[in-house]
Amino acid sequence: MKKIDRAKADQYFKEKNRYMAMYLVIWLxxxxxxxxxxxxxSTITLNGFPFHYFMGAQGSIVIFIILLYINAKVSDGIDKKYGIDESKNEQISYGKTLDH
Structure with missing residues (x-):
């Protein structure tokens, strides 16, 4: 398996952590x-319910699910940007050999 440069790995994790912090702030x-x-x-209504009630009951859950989807897409883009190929890692984990 190809080793990744230390500086490149630090950039990779810095970018991933920056996005994760942003998602946590949105979720909070x-x-x-x-x-x-x-x-x-309470003056704002959504589907006939006060906005704060709607967000507590359903809105924050929907936002969390949307953030999970966005995180998956952004993480895939970051992985491609830094040359991390999930399909090759999956093949290695199954014990298959790779042709370089």
Whole structure:
């Protein structure tokens, strides 16, 4: 298996961690931020429910699922950018040999 350069690996993990931090901030804002401002958001309605209630009941879960999908797509792009090929890693894990 091809080894990755230390500097390139550091850049890779720095980029992955930066996106992960951004996802966590979005998730925190959608889950707990709405609760902090529930009284001022109660004038906004969504599907007949106050916005803060909707976000607590369904909205934050939907946002979490959307963030999972976005994370998968962005991570695949980052992997391709740094030359990490998941199909080759999968072949190696099954014990198959690779032709270079």
């Amino acid at each position: 804002a959608s889950s707990f931020g709405v609760v902090l401002f529930a009284e001022s958001l």
